[in-house]
Amino acid sequence: MSDTSDARATNAYWGRDGLERLILDALAAAGKNIGALTIDDLAPADQFHSGGKGATERLARLAALRPGMRVLDVGGGLGGPARTLAVQFGCHVAVVDLTESYVRAAAALTARLGLSDRVTHRIGDALALDVEAGLFDVVWTQNSGMNIADKERLYAGFARVLRPGGLLALQEPMAGPVQPVVFPVMWARDAGASFLRAPSAMRAVIETAGFHVRVWDDVTEEVPSVAPTPAHSVQRIVMGQALDAIVQAGQRNREERRILMVQAVLERRAPLASSKPADLAQSTPR
Secondary structure, three states, X not given: OOOOOOHHHHHHHHOOOOHHHHHHHHHHHOOOOHHHOOHHHHHHHHOOOOOHHHHHHHHHHHOOOOOOOEEEEEOOOOOHHHHHXXXXXXXXXXXXXXXXXXXXXXXXXXXXXXXXXXXXEEEOOOOOOOOOOOOXXXXXXXXXXXXXXXXXXXXXXXXXXXXXXXXXXXXXXXXOOOOOOOOOEOOEOOHHXXXXXXXXXHHHHHHHOOEEEEEEEEOOOOOOOOOOOOOOOHHHHHHHHHHHHHHHHHHHHHHXXXXXXXXXXXXXXXXXXXXXXXXXXXHOOO
């Protein structure tokens, strides 16, 4: 299995040219003042995950985020969650995402809102995080692991960049008790690019990577995977007419329990203390 993600395939599927202008035009058409945007104005167009801004706020409260926390948002896309964490919760957020057009648009939107001192964006691979070990208080990820088969490597990497006692705050679609998944879904046209595991299997993988669970919530009913969206939603901007089939399949996946949605907060366990060498002064015969 590859040690890195397939950047070419990821950018081919998700990438869109001129994304910042598409977003601004859609917001202007919806009556927003483009010269004085707020995170709430942007929310339909930059919270590209299930449940939108409300789900971001729920997860942040679940993790009890506090001002000054250093957060790494992995797969943070257009930066909606990161800007929410900065403005509403006082966090400093570094966002990494593999889709180059998203990183460019995200940085431009962050600058437009005057938040570049609190939120940074760069291209980065979730399976090969170029980040100093133990640097962050929180790893944050919302709907970003569905295309990644190597969950073991993914969560081991998250553990590496967290300080002991740091938190993993995640929102993730997982495989439900009824299978198979009905396609297309937001992240894949077919099963070849979708790698969901059941909640019990996901929990085992994450715990093996060095975490213990604080909270593990099934939020399938509260945070549906796909809902009908307005014309200025990021889902419609990115997916266009393909969104209609995705919404239809998403409703069936939810109703038939083929896909579950989980929000969880896990704490990185401190490494076991190494055994101290014996006191040679006491053990040496006289």
